[in-house]
Amino acid sequence: MRLSAEERRAVLEYNKSLDWKKPVTxxxxxKNKRVNILIPEALYxxxxxxxxxxLSGTIREALDDVVSQEKIIFSVSPETKDLYHQIFSxxxxxxxxxxxxxxxxxxxxxxxxxxxxxxxxxxxxxKLAKG
Numbered sequence: 001m002r003l004s005a006e007e008r009r010a011v012l013e014y015n016k017s018l019d020w021k022k023p024v025t026x027x028x029x030x031k032n033k034r035v036n037i038l039i040p041e042a043l044y045x046x047x048x049x050x051x052x053x054x055l056s057g058t059i060r061e062a063l064d065d066v067v068s069q070e071k072i073i074f075s076v077s078p079e080t081k082d083l084y085h086q087i088f089s090x091x092x093x094x095x096x097x098x099x100x101x102x103x104x105x106x107x108x109x110x111x112x113x114x115x116x117x118x119x120x121x122x123x124x125x126x127k128l129a130k131g
Contacts, residue, residue, distance in 0.1 A: 037059070
């Protein structure tokens with residue numbers, strides 16, 4: 001999801017308005033906007049009833065994740081997600097400890113993309129040369 005320049009400015013102002021060192025409590029002075037949302041009943045049951053999550057907090061966290069300047073969100077297989085949770089629940093690691101490894105993986109992936117594109121472009125050049 002790409003944010004417009006105006007949306008990015010609004011997010012930055014919001015982030016500046018929060019004191020991230022203090023926990024958000026009922027006394028925290030943050031303006032909130034009440035909204036109505038529709039979600040599938042089964043999803044509501046899974047999130048709120050089974051897991052006993054507070055829906056408003058879950059939505060706020062998800063929105064913060066989406067607009068954060070320091071977070072990336074991507075989908076993985078259930079097996080990878082399970083491994084991730086096992087590793088991080090059984091160690092004293094933080095998500096930020098993964099950054100060097102993510103950068104290495106991104107570099108390797110970029111090399112694959114470049115190699116593939118160069119091959120495709122070379123094939124096109126050969127076709128054009130043959131006339």
